[in-house]
Amino acid sequence: MSTLLEFVDKLKEKNEAWVASVVEAYGEVTVFVPAGSIVDVCRSLKEEHGFDMLADLCGADRGPEEDPRFEVNYHLFSTTHYQRLRLKVLLAEDDAHVHTVTHLWKTADWHERETYDLVGVKFDGHPDLRRILLPSDFDGHALRKDYPLRGYEPYSLN
Numbered sequence: 165m166s167t168l169l170e171f172v173d174k175l176k177e178k179n180e181a182w183v184a185s186v187v188e189a190y191g192e193v194t195v196f197v198p199a200g201s202i203v204d205v206c207r208s209l210k211e212e213h214g215f216d217m218l219a220d221l222c223g224a225d226r227g228p229e230e231d232p233r234f235e236v237n238y239h240l241f242s243t244t245h246y247q248r249l250r251l252k253v254l255l256a257e258d259d260a261h262v263h264t265v266t267h268l269w270k271t272a273d274w275h276e277r278e279t280y281d282l283v284g285v286k287f288d289g290h291p292d293l294r295r296i297l298l299p300s301d302f303d304g305h306a307l308r309k310d311y312p313l314r315g316y317e318p319y320s321l322n
Contacts, residue, residue, distance in 0.1 A: 168193040168249055171213050178208060194250040199262045202253050206238065206265050215240040215249060218269035223279035225308045233257040234285055238265070261286040282307040 166174075169188070172195055176183050182205050184196040197205050209215040220239040227233065238251040253262055264287040266272045276287040277296040284305035287293055295302065304311050 166213075166245070168247060171209070171215075171247075171249060174213065175205060175208065179204070182208075192248070192250060194252050196252050196254065199253045199255060202238070202251065203263050203265060203268070205251060206240075206268050209240060209249065209251075210268055214242040214244040215247075216243055217241040218265070218271050218275070219248070221265075221272055221275035221279065223283035223285045223307075225283055225310075227309045228257070231256065234260050234283060236262055236279060236285055255285060260284060261288055263288045264290040266291060281305070284308060 169186070172183060172186055172193065175195070179201070182197060182201045184198055186196070187194045195205075206218075217240065218238065219241045221236065222239075223234060223236050225234055232254040234255040234257065236253045236255065238253075240249045240251065241247070255262060262285065264272065264276055266276065266287075266289075273291065274296065276290055277293060279285050280287060280290075280293055281295045281297050282305055294300065298306065
């Protein structure tokens, strides 16, 4: 059985540009992947290395003062060798989009819609990118750090 860092080394062997950096902490490995390479990295990990389950995909706003501002985290799991691997894509505020992975894992559909809905990251090629939790006429993205605590509408306690 390979260690997680051996999987990272195999990715680097296939294409050095796929791995921007690696962080190992608390028994977990996070691979930072350029946005343009995420589909190729996911396909390789799924088809060649047994990471056959997308356990979670989520987005985060690192804050308006951060550059890049947004991140998308892909939590992969292998049902054959029982290992977890996190991929992270960093996105600038003025270019907050990445290609969908719905063609690799069907579960990405809902996760990507939730990330779009709450954080505002767009997933190019997504089959049905629309709000999933908030009303379709909701103004903004509720989990952005610059979103007003009480929303954009006048708020009254009466």
